[in-house]
Amino acid sequence: MDLQCEFIFPFDRSTTESQNTAEAPVKAKELTVGDVFYAACSSPEKITGNHFSLLVESSSATDKYLLKLLSNESQDNKWVFKFTSYRVGKHQIPKIELTNEDAQKLNLGSLQIQVNSILNPQEKVEPFGPISGLTIPIPLLYWFLLVFVLCSFLVSLSTYFFLKWRRKKMLARLEEYEIHTSPLQQFYSSYRKVQRENVFLYGKEVNIAVEPQRIVEIISEVEEALKLYLLRKFKTPALEKSWKSTIYDLSKYHHEFMTYQCQELKEIIKELDKAKKADIEKIRVKDLHQIFEKVRLFIEFSDNLNEALIKKDKTYLKKLKSLRI
Known part of the structure; x- marks a missing residue:
């Protein structure tokens, strides 16, 4: 039809x-x-x-x-x-x-x-991409974020290895301070030497007159003996750095020890700084003796505490905690 x-x-x-x-x-x-x-x-x-x-x-x-x-x-x-x-x-x-x-x-x-055709015959046809998978456009901001993350990672990694290398070099340098005696024995040797040269530090003659220059020397010798003990015992550059850097280093690498002794160490540093900045003529022999003895007790307690921490002796640690200075 x-x-x-x-x-x-x-x-x-x-x-x-x-x-x-x-x-x-x-x-x-x-x-x-x-x-x-x-x-x-x-x-x-x-x-x-x-x-x-x-x-x-x-x-x-x-x-x-x-x-x-x-x-x-x-x-x-x-x-x-x-x-x-x-x-x-x-x-x-x-x-x-x-x-x-x-x-x-x-x-x-x-x-x-x-x-x-729906395609413009004048336009050049681009070759197809890979057959497998889908081509998903990635915003430019994501590329910037990716570069930032990669750069941050590389900087962090470089910083980590640099700090590790610097500490290894520092520990090798601290070996120069090592001698045949232990850190505690070396402190006792310095302690007795200062006492022999300044008999008033035995605590018996509290009203004796002491030259201002000698008081400054005694304070410096006590502080140096304390720093040398910390340097040898805990491998921290106490003689080369400020007290602030020393406390930071001890807190980072000897955190458990510092949970017991951080406050006591800060108090001793505060008294030493106060004595160095005070009017020398107003410092009494009694004050010097107290500082001297407080440093000695701190070092003796720290030595026993460190040994107990190494051995993980909880009973002894509990006993030491009750005897904290």
């Missing part, structure tokens, strides 16, 4: 009447791949059935992408068929034929169309 059809194309107000003869329209209608166009048809007879399949007579009749029937609607003897094309190029279709479930054949006529 031949139908009288008009083809309606997107973005084109004109229509193309189908030709049921061998002649094709002079000018091909243009559309883009996937665009929908319609065939509005009228039938001289009643068409039965609602499900149609497409038969296209062309040079490439086996090409299913040349013309595709999407849907159809009917009202009385008027039918609208919805088509599209997925094949790029100029196509001359001499005969468009539909068939339904009742084996009724409908001839919609011939059609000439120009199907254009």
Whole structure:
């Protein structure tokens, strides 16, 4: 059955009447791949059935992408068929034929169309990326954050190895202070030497007059003996650094010891600084003797405490804790 059809194309107000003869329209209608166009048809007879399949007579009749029937609607003897094309190029279709479930054949006529690609033919096609995986764009800020994290990691790693190397070098330098006697014995040797040279430090003569310059020397000798003990016993550069740096180093590398002795050490440092900054003429022999004895008790307690910490003797540690100076 031949139908009288008009083809309606997107973005084109004109229509193309189908030709049921061998002649094709002079000018091909243009559309883009996937665009929908319609065939509005009228039938001289009643068409039965609602499900149609497409038969296209062309040079490439086996090409299913040349013309595709999407849907159809009917009202009385008027039918609208919805088509599209997925094949790029100029196509001359001499005969468009539909068939339904009742084996009724409908001839919609011939059609000439120009199907254009959605890609710009002037643009250079970039090669495809890797087949595996998805290409996910990464914001520029994320790259900056990644560089920052990597730089921070490298700086931290470099700092760690530098500090480790510097401490190793410092420990090797502190070996120069080592002698055949223990740190405690060396302190006792310095302690007795100062006592012999200054008999008033025995605590018996508290009203004796002492030259100001000698008081300064005694304070310096006591402080140096304390620093030398800490240097040898705990491998801290007490003679080379300030008291603030020494306390920091002890707290970092001998944390458990400092939980017991940090406050006592700070009090001794405070008294030594106070004696050095005070008016020398106002310092009494009694004050010197108290400082001297407090340093001795601190060192004796620290030596016993360190040995107990090394041996992990909890009973002895508890006993020492009750005897803290």
